[in-house]
Amino acid sequence: MITESGVMDVGWIEDLDVTTEQNGKSATELQIENELPIDRWIDIAYDENGDEIADDETEMLQAQEAIRMEFTPIPAAQPDANIHRRILKRELQAEALKRLESSARTEQEFTAVTEWWDRLDRNRERRERSYEIGRGDVPLEHEMSQDGSCFPRWLANPTFRQICRGNFWDYFACCLFEMHNLTAKEYIREIVMNLKLEHKEILFFLGIRLYSPKKLAALRGQTDRNVRKVRDVVRRKIQRKLYAALMDRRQNGASMTLQEKAFIEQYEAAQTAKKMSIAKEDVDESVI
Numbered sequence: 001m002i003t004e005s006g007v008m009d010v011g012w013i014e015d016l017d018v019t020t021e022q023n024g025k026s027a028t029e030l031q032i033e034n035e036l037p038i039d040r041w042i043d044i045a046y047d048e049n050g051d052e053i054a055d056d057e058t059e060m061l062q063a064q065e066a067i068r069m070e071f072t073p074i075p076a077a078q079p080d081a082n083i084h085r086r087i088l089k090r091e092l093q094a095e096a097l098k099r100l101e102s103s104a105r106t107e108q109e110f111t112a113v114t115e116w117w118d119r120l121d122r123n124r125e126r127r128e129r130s131y132e133i134g135r136g137d138v139p140l141e142h143e144m145s146q147d148g149s150c151f152p153r154w155l156a157n158p159t160f161r162q163i164c165r166g167n168f169w170d171y172f173a174c175c176l177f178e179m180h181n182l183t184a185k186e187y188i189r190e191i192v193m194n195l196k197l198e199h200k201e202i203l204f205f206l207g208i209r210l211y212s213p214k215k216l217a218a219l220r221g222q223t224d225r226n227v228r229k230v231r232d233v234v235r236r237k238i239q240r241k242l243y244a245a246l247m248d249r250r251q252n253g254a255s256m257t258l259q260e261k262a263f264i265e266q267y268e269a270a271q272t273a274k275k276m277s278i279a280k281e282d283v284d285e286s287v288i
Contacts, residue, residue: 097113097116100112100113100116101113125258128258159171159174169181170182174208176200176201176204177200179192179200179203179204179208180192180193182208187242187245187246187249188242188245190245191238191241191242191245192238195234195237195238198230199230199233199234199237201220202216202227202230202231202234203234203238205219206227206231213227213228213231239267242263243263243264243267246260246263246264247264250264
């Protein structure tokens, strides 16, 4: 039997075998009784109306079905167009910026290139603020591994591990008189080195050894209020010198880190607010 798809259905042969087993006769006995060859049974096919299909027509239908299956294309998996679109957009932007840089000739064109790079820098800084985690003022030994391979625990100290690797400078510079060598920035080194001894002591114990004002006051035989007052003086002095050094670097065209740029902005904002507060107090006193 030929189905709608054109494939011959030979399920009637199984029905014939079941009927043969029920009658207790073999296919050979039925062949003799009906005087039909076995291969004739297998080759017989019927259409949808139950009419017998001729052998020539059956072979033609089978050939047509084989040709149709051979030339029918298999649908391929479609790629995600959005992914390729995002990649292409990023590549196009990079190529556009490259062409804009190479074709810049006038001042306005170079200004456009600078604005484009400024926008990329702002995007990068925003990603860094959102996803990067900085240590800040947290010491290196904070939350160090408790179940490390070093035993006893003091062998896992960062300073001791630096000494084992041959880096002795941080250990030697962790001193009241050598702490200016803890930094590689020359302008910071000069600021710390030129401080008075009393101010160096405040900076070393509170800023490097992380003593509390109360503990340092007990060591110096003073009140913690006096220690905090001197600490604020040292802080303002260092910030003033640091701002002057950074402004000199900016005027000389030296590159600056994001932390240095942020310090300049915050320092200028604080100084502006301080001047406005002083001007307001002067106005109030004149009115009185």
